[in-house]
Amino acid sequence: MVTTTAAVLRAAGRPLSLESVDVEPPRADEVLIKVTGSGVCHTDLGLMATAGQGQLPLILGHEGSGVVAEAGAEVTGLEVGDHVVLSYAYCGSCETCNAGTYVHCRQFMALNFGGARADGTTAYRAAGEPVGGHFFGQSSWAGHLVTSPRNVVKVDKDLPLDLLGPLGCGxxxxxxxxxxxxxxxxxxxxxxxxxxxxxxxxxxxxxxxxxxxxxxxxxxxxxxxxxxxxxxxxxxxxxxxxxxxxxxxxxxxxxxxxxxxxxxxxxxxxxxxxxxxxxxxxxxxxxxxxxxxxxxxxxxxxxxxxxxxxxEGDADPHTFIPRLIALYREGKFPFDRLVEVFPLDRINEAIDLAHHGKVTKAVVTFG
Incomplete structure (x- = not known):
């Protein structure tokens, strides 16, 4: 069990509260990520404004980047210390996933907007009570998160990790x-x-x-x-x-x-x-x-x-994010010029500025 700080939505249309949250260890087929940065996307803002009482409390955030802190026993291809970008969730086994069109996964809505794992459980608790999470398989407005390796794209360690999260969505x-x-x-x-x-x-x-x-x-x-x-x-x-x-x-x-x-x-x-x-x-x-x-x-x-x-740009993140990074290295996709960074304790300010179009892409960073 890891105790971390997360920005929790307690009521629709209200500011987020920074709370101490317990995060379960990853299951055999999951990884634990220590979050470095997470973008603010208008999809987050839309749910903040409209979430029903049955969806709350909830941890949002779905443009995360970070470092693998722990990997389950069945996970291959990822190791502790790997730098990663997180993208959307998909089941990996339906007919559209088998065809490689993961954005049209038959379980896309449930896995990305359901506020829980596919089995209905959540890895997050605050003050002993369950907190909804797994938003886009992530909930990256938290210092640590549990996710599936399908959400995770490994990246080189020389890249500016705290800025990379928006590559996974926006x-x-x-x-x-x-x-x-x-x-x-x-x-x-x-x-x-x-x-x-x-x-x-x-x-x-x-x-x-x-x-x-x-x-x-x-x-x-x-x-x-x-x-x-x-x-x-x-x-x-x-x-x-x-x-x-x-x-x-x-x-x-x-x-x-x-x-x-x-x-x-x-x-x-x-x-x-x-x-x-x-x-x-x-x-x-x-x-x-x-x-x-x-x-x-x-x-x-x-x-x-x-x-x-x-x-999601009709993209397979595991091939498309590396393509964008290659363009970035060539000077052809300078996404860092769009980013303004805010520490976690200014997340509500970052959200307000993003909502009013006063920043191009706000990214919240975790110390």
């Missing part, structure tokens, strides 16, 4: 939408709608893929400026010009070959579809809740345009 989502889902040919055109951390990861990936025209659409000037620094060839303020008309003008009237929308607002999804050439593909990664009705003009789909929903 950065993977944006970059994967480009490199995996869209797979643009060199010289093609791509528009990104909403360039927060996910959108900026898409911009960097588009540049790494060799796209010739990369358009960043965002109402915040600072984000547009950063997008231009990271690879956007053009930026658009949607509060002052129509993105669809502007993108068509930039592409000789044809429209963009690809688009990525990163916010999920109906109006933005429509713009990301309507700006496309024919044929063209829009990858939708934005999320505004499980029920989010959209109204589309079917005419925009009839001539080869496609709207594709994307989760």
């Amino acid at each position: 950065f993977q989502t944006g970059a994967g939408a480009v490199l995996n889902t869209l797979d643009p040919r060199p010289g093609s055109s791509l528009a990104v709608f909403a360039v927060g951390s996910v959108g900026l990861a898409a911009v960097m990936a588009a540049k790494a893929a060799g796209c010739g025209t990369i358009v960043a659409v965002d109402p915040q000037a600072a984000r547009r400026d950063l997008a231009r620094e990271l690879g956007a060839t053009h930026v658009i303020d949607p509060t002052h010009e129509d993105p669809v008309e502007a993108i068509r003008a930039l592409t000789g009237g044809h429209g963009a070959d690809h688009s990525v929308e990163c916010i999920g607002f109906g109006r933005v999804v429509r713009q990301a579809l309507e700006c496309l050439a024919s044929p063209g593909v829009c990858a939708s990664v934005g999320f505004q809740g499980a029920e989010n009705d959209l109204t589309l003009n079917q005419g925009h789909l009839l001539f080869g345009r496609r709207l594709v929903g994307v989760i």
